[in-house]
Amino acid sequence: DAKTTQPNSMESNEEEPVHLPCNHSTISGTDYIHWYRQLPSQGPEYVIHGLTSNVNNRMASLAIAEDRKSSTLILHRATLRDAAVYYCILRDGSNDYKLSFGAGTTVTVRA
Amino acid sequence: DAGVTQSPTHLIKTRGQQVTLRCSPKSGHDTVSWYQQALGQGPQFIFQYYEEEERQRGNFPDRFSGHQFPNYSSELNVNALLLGDSALYLCASSSHPGGLEYFGPGTRLLVL
Numbered sequence: 023d024a025k026t027t028q029p030n031s032m033e034s035n036e037e038e039p040v041h042l043p044c045n046h047s048t049i050s051g052t053d054y055i056h057w058y059r060q061l062p063s064q065g066p067e068y069v070i071h072g073l074t075s076n077v078n079n080r081m082a083s084l085a086i087a088e089d090r091k092s093s094t095l096i097l098h099r100a101t102l103r104d105a106a107v108y109y110c111i112l113r114d115g116s117n118d119y120k121l122s123f124g125a126g127t128t129v130t131v132r133a
Numbered sequence: 134d135a136g137v138t139q140s141p142t143h144l145i146k147t148r149g150q151q152v153t154l155r156c157s158p159k160s161g162h163d164t165v166s167w168y169q170q171a172l173g174q175g176p177q178f179i180f181q182y183y184e185e186e187e188r189q190r191g192n193f194p195d196r197f198s199g200h201q202f203p204n205y206s207s208e209l210n211v212n213a214l215l216l217g218d219s220a221l222y223l224c225a226s227s228s229h230p231g232g233l234e235y236f237g238p239g240t241r242l243l244v245l
Contacts, residue, residue: 064238064239065137065223065225065236065237065238065239066176066223066225066236067236068233068234068235071233107175109175115231117231118189119166119181119188119189119230119231120166120178120181120189120191121166121168121176121178121225121234122178123168123175123176123177124175125174125175126175
């Protein structure tokens with residue numbers, strides 16, 4: 023399984039942007055980059071995913087490096103509800119459909 | 134539109150017992166995956182069911198088995214429970230294998 027590396031934790035102030043880095047130097051051509059988050063006492067929640075181009079949705083933006091060896095999840099204005107564990111996951115788009123979660127980044131948002 | 138539902142929410146068993154956990158997928162979804170999440174760790178893939186067959190399996194012993202019914206709901210069975218099986222068991226569904234997975238709230242299993 024391709025691996026990702028994320029910082030253990032990050033802190034942010036409310037209303038400020040949060041940039042969550044993820045390194046995936048062994049990414050293969052068929053790997054999609056997925057981000058999920060898990061709020062306390064809940065199941066993981068899909069945030070965003072992409073292959074090569076930057077992606078935006080109502081929750082966040084995903085910036086993917088040109089060589090695809092790293093990516094950054096951007097929360098544009100953090101709220102207290104964004105406090106969660108954020109997981110960066112590589113998922114093979116060909117025939118290996120499982121999500122391989124690492125330890126993730128614990129995001130704390132200060133009021 | 135109901136999301137993924139799981140039952141029960143909590144369960145306490147003793148070592149050696151057997152347990153069955155249940156999952157109803159999101160409306161319109163036909164693929165169900167199961168994950169185990171130990172305290173403080175990320176979820177680990179157990180297996181995926183599609184068309185009532187196990188399509189992919191993670192690194193879990195045969196004590197872990199499952200089933201998918203014609204209505205796409207699924208069960209996870211664990212035999213001969215060990216203390217180490219204590220975890221949050223998550224069910225995820227998707228519209229097809231490889232589709233975006235949506236997770237349920239999980240079943241918290243405690244083995245004493």
